[in-house]
Amino acid sequence: MPSAPSAASPGASGAPPAIVTEGLTKRFGDFTALDDLSITVAPGDVYGFLGPNGAGKTTAIRMLLGLARPTRGRARIFGCDVATDRRGALAHIAHVPGEFNAWPTLRGAEMLDLLGSLRGGYDAKRRDELSERFEFDPSKRGREYSKGNRQKIALIAAYMMDPDLLVLDEPTTGLDPLMEVVFRDCVEDARRRGQTVFISSHILSEVEALCDRVAILRSGRLVDVGTLEDLRAINTRDVHVSFKRIPVADLGTVPGVEQLAVDGLDATFRLRGEPTPLLHALSGESVHSIDIREPSLEELFLAFYRDDAPKETGAS
Amino acid sequence: MNTRRLAVRLLRRGALIWAALIAVVLFAGAEAYRAAYPLAADRARLIATLGSSRGLDALYGRGTNIGTPGGFVAWRYGSTVATVVALWALLAVTRIMRGDEESGRNEILMASVPGPRDLLDRQILVFVGAAVVVGAGATVGCLAGGLGWAGALTYGGMLAAGAALFGALAAVTSQLAASRRRAASSAGIVLGASYLIRAIADASSDRRWLAWVSPLGWVEHLDAYGHPRTGDVVVAALAIVVSSVLLFGLAGVLRARRDAGAGFYESAGSTRPPRPLHSLRGLDWRLNAGGLVGWTAGVGVVGLVLGFIAADIAKYVADSNNIRSTLAHVAGTSVATIKGFLGLSFSVIAVVVSVYAGTQIIAARTQEESGRVDALLTSGAARLAWLATRIAVAIGVLVAVTVAGGFAAWAGVRLSGQSIGLVDCVKGAVSTVPLAVLFLGLTTLAFGVAPRLTTLVAFGAVALSYAILLIGGLAQAPQWVLDISPFSHLAPVPAVPADVTTMAALAGVGALGVLAGGWVFNRRDVAVE
Numbered sequence: 074m075p076s077a078p079s080a081a082s083p084g085a086s087g088a089p090p091a092i093v094t095e096g097l098t099k100r101f102g103d104f105t106a107l108d109d110l111s112i113t114v115a116p117g118d119v120y121g122f123l124g125p126n127g128a129g130k131t132t133a134i135r136m137l138l139g140l141a142r143p144t145r146g147r148a149r150i151f152g153c154d155v156a157t158d159r160r161g162a163l164a165h166i167a168h169v170p171g172e173f174n175a176w177p178t179l180r181g182a183e184m185l186d187l188l189g190s191l192r193g194g195y196d197a198k199r200r201d202e203l204s205e206r207f208e209f210d211p212s213k214r215g216r217e218y219s220k221g222n223r224q225k226i227a228l229i230a231a232y233m234m235d236p237d238l239l240v241l242d243e244p245t246t247g248l249d250p251l252m253e254v255v256f257r258d259c260v261e262d263a264r265r266r267g268q269t270v271f272i273s274s275h276i277l278s279e280v281e282a283l284c285d286r287v288a289i290l291r292s293g294r295l296v297d298v299g300t301l302e303d304l305r306a307i308n309t310r311d312v313h314v315s316f317k318r319i320p321v322a323d324l325g326t327v328p329g330v331e332q333l334a335v336d337g338l339d340a341t342f343r344l345r346g347e348p349t350p351l352l353h354a355l356s357g358e359s360v361h362s363i364d365i366r367e368p369s370l371e372e373l374f375l376a377f378y379r380d381d382a383p384k385e386t387g388a389s
Numbered sequence: 390m391n392t393r394r395l396a397v398r399l400l401r402r403g404a405l406i407w408a409a410l411i412a413v414v415l416f417a418g419a420e421a422y423r424a425a426y427p428l429a430a431d432r433a434r435l436i437a438t439l440g441s442s443r444g445l446d447a448l449y450g451r452g453t454n455i456g457t458p459g460g461f462v463a464w465r466y467g468s469t470v471a472t473v474v475a476l477w478a479l480l481a482v483t484r485i486m487r488g489d490e491e492s493g494r495n496e497i498l499m500a501s502v503p504g505p506r507d508l509l510d511r512q513i514l515v516f517v518g519a520a521v522v523v524g525a526g527a528t529v530g531c532l533a534g535g536l537g538w539a540g541a542l543t544y545g546g547m548l549a550a551g552a553a554l555f556g557a558l559a560a561v562t563s564q565l566a567a568s569r570r571r572a573a574s575s576a577g578i579v580l581g582a583s584y585l586i587r588a589i590a591d592a593s594s595d596r597r598w599l600a601w602v603s604p605l606g607w608v609e610h611l612d613a614y615g616h617p618r619t620g621d622v623v624v625a626a627l628a629i630v631v632s633s634v635l636l637f638g639l640a641g642v643l644r645a646r647r648d649a650g651a652g653f654y655e656s657a658g659s660t661r662p663p664r665p666l667h668s669l670r671g672l673d674w675r676l677n678a679g680g681l682v683g684w685t686a687g688v689g690v691v692g693l694v695l696g697f698i699a700a701d702i703a704k705y706v707a708d709s710n711n712i713r714s715t716l717a718h719v720a721g722t723s724v725a726t727i728k729g730f731l732g733l734s735f736s737v738i739a740v741v742v743s744v745y746a747g748t749q750i751i752a753a754r755t756q757e758e759s760g761r762v763d764a765l766l767t768s769g770a771a772r773l774a775w776l777a778t779r780i781a782v783a784i785g786v787l788v789a790v791t792v793a794g795g796f797a798a799w800a801g802v803r804l805s806g807q808s809i810g811l812v813d814c815v816k817g818a819v820s821t822v823p824l825a826v827l828f829l830g831l832t833t834l835a836f837g838v839a840p841r842l843t844t845l846v847a848f849g850a851v852a853l854s855y856a857i858l859l860i861g862g863l864a865q866a867p868q869w870v871l872d873i874s875p876f877s878h879l880a881p882v883p884a885v886p887a888d889v890t891t892m893a894a895l896a897g898v899g900a901l902g903v904l905a906g907g908w909v910f911n912r913r914d915v916a917v918e
């Protein structure tokens with residue numbers, strides 16, 4: 074496509090993806106903070122960016138925002154290359170940092186006014202609506218706000234702009250559980266409005282509750298990426314079976330069963346892959362109850378980070 | 390590390406540097422006095438010229454015994470050193486008592502001692518120890534200069550007491566204000582007022598009692614190496630000790646009545662409605678407004694004092710061949726006229742505004758380190774627009790502050806009963822702006838290329854340049870060495886016409902620094918610490 078000035082990788086519809094990174098790498102001296110990150114976030118996605126502290130999430134986000142320069146690779150926001158068209162890229166983004174450092178002498182309302190005006194104006198009604206929703210008092214000075222309240226300034230400033238892409242870096246830090254609910258509602262609103270949301274987090278329940286797709290990052294490297302379903306499918310389930318009589322079949326030989334523990338009539342084990350062989354094995358037994366639990370994202374996360382190698386996918 | 394050792398570590402370096410510096414100044418002052426006025430006749434002439442100078446009395450205080458090396462040194466350096474040490478005290482105290490609390494650094498500390506009062510008590514103890522160290526520096530310097538034990542101890546005690554008193558004041562303002570800046574500026578206002586009141590008292594013949602209103606006046610009444618009156622000394626010493634103890638006590642009471650991180654000033658004013666804030670310029674203006682008042686007042690006082698003493702100094706220099714030849718080496722201009730003296734001494738204003746220029750870039754660095762600038766840059770503000778706004782506001786303030794300084798110098802000259810052209814005075818002060826722009830450019834370059842060095846370059850470049858000028862001048866260094874210092878290129882306007890070419894060159898180098906620093910900043914990582 075010689076006529077297209079931006080070299081965005083064309084999606085099926087032709088519209089550029091909200092975020093594309095190609096081999097995004099950042100080194101600080103010998104230390105590699107982010108190594109060869111390539112992800113694509115489609116418009117309208119609520120995308121989770123998951124990893125423990127120090128995994129490189131914030132480093133990646135700072136490069137998306139043009140605050141840091143990649144050592145290698147590049148990032149595009151709705152087709153705008155961040156390196157060559159920083160302003161164009163930022164025009165699509167509203168960013169909420171992990172910790173918003175408020176100006177100690179400015180009032181909340183003044184900070185919102187300033188941040189909104191820098192973007193070329195904002196909807197005062199929407200600001201007031203959001204302030205009310207977050208129960209935020211804009212009349213105090215920056216130094217008088219608690220950490221959670223400072224975080225609300227950043228959240229309100231981001232949401233009131235109605236941006237194409239919300240980049241949220243551990244956004245609920247310091248918010249109390251009630252406000253977390255409000256925050257989640259706001260993400261759902263954004264989803265309904267067709268906005269793209271990119272959330273970095275080490276809080277799994279948050280991502281689990283909100284995101285359609287997840288990228289998992291560890292020590293600067295992308296470990297896996299997929300939908301929540303994908304991630305769950307490749308992983309394990311915890312199974313508990315109560316028998317009425319001592320079973321005839323040896324569950325330990327069933328493909329996919331691991332860490333089997335039998336205590337009288339109770340068997341607890343972990344099942345990897347599809348459950349058909351297990352169901353076959355159980356079909357002749359007298360089963361009192363069976364409990365198959367999907368692992369929480371927390372457990373999934375631990376499974377990823379226990380082994381060094383990236384997970385092999387699908388049934389083995 | 391326990392809390393006492395932490396406070397010791399925070400104060401140790403500053404206290405030792407000041408102690409050493411004061412020791413060197415006093416030692417060198419005593420030696421210089423003996424070299425310049427070796428004979429009784431020289432000293433008698435000195436008393437005759439200086440003894441009747443109202444301007445010098447205002448600047449240095451009343452010398453009661455300037456015919457002896459000790460009396461001269463105590464007079465010549467006494468008031469200045471006491472003021473500088475008081476400034477150190479209030480900056481050090483506000484740093485350990487409010488700065489660390491404001492940044493949240495000492496939250497762990499507060500939780501680890503029995504209570505906030507306990508932490509405060511330990512900080513007070515350590516600070517008083519540091520004040521004694523600074524005073525001991527003066528004692529050592531006096532003894533090294535062969536000035537005698539009794540006066541050396543009095544002088545050292547005088548400085549330590551002054552430091553303790555202003556430290557105690559700063560301990561109170563650190564409880565009242567919720568920010569270090571405000572705590573330091575409140576205490577600084579009291580220090581400035583003390584200095585002015587003492588200066589007025591010493592300059593006048595019928596208002597000497599005013600010196601008793603000023604804490605710096607109390608310090609002066611201890612009169613090391615002078616002819617002290619026992620009654621005065623006892624009352625002054627009592628005043629210092631009692632008010633120090635009361636202020637430290639008050640700080641403790643206030644500390645117990647407030648929450649961590651809170652102050653007493655803020656709650657009162659927080660009902661004022663928010664004002665509109667739409668632009669980077671508005672933001673910089675808002676963040677700078679308080680500083681602008683402070684810098685203008687500071688430079689104004691300097692200008693006023695310089696103007697007020699100009700005529701007396703000119704007369705003194707005209708009478709003293711020795712000093713005239715020394716100063717001639719520094720600048721090649723006669724100081725024996727009011728314009729000559731002002732032209733040369735506006736270099737003091739040049740130093741102050743150069744430091745101001747540096748602080749503006751340091752503030753940019755602070756905004757970057759704290760992550761505050763991230764919010765602006767991701768909200769669509771271009772990096773260069775942000776930096777350019779800050780620099781433009783800084784240059785505007787530079788011009789405003791120097792105009793105020795020139796005006797104040799003119800007023801000072803008029804106050805002393807002499808006359809000088811207002812335009813000449815303002816021109817002289819404003820001609821220091823290109824020099825400040827040069828340092829602004831150097832610091833911006835550092836901010837772009839090596840942001841961690843911003844503060845070091847901002848203050849270090851000014852200090853080094855001024856030191857080259859002063860030490861090089863006294864040591865009769867070759868001209869090319871002196872030329873390294875930008876201060877050497879400052880024409881002593883209004884004694885000579887403004888040198889537009891040099892001014893343009895200074896400002897041009899500064900502009901190049903700004904452009905290069907901005908270019909690099911636009912391409913480097915914005916770093917949060």
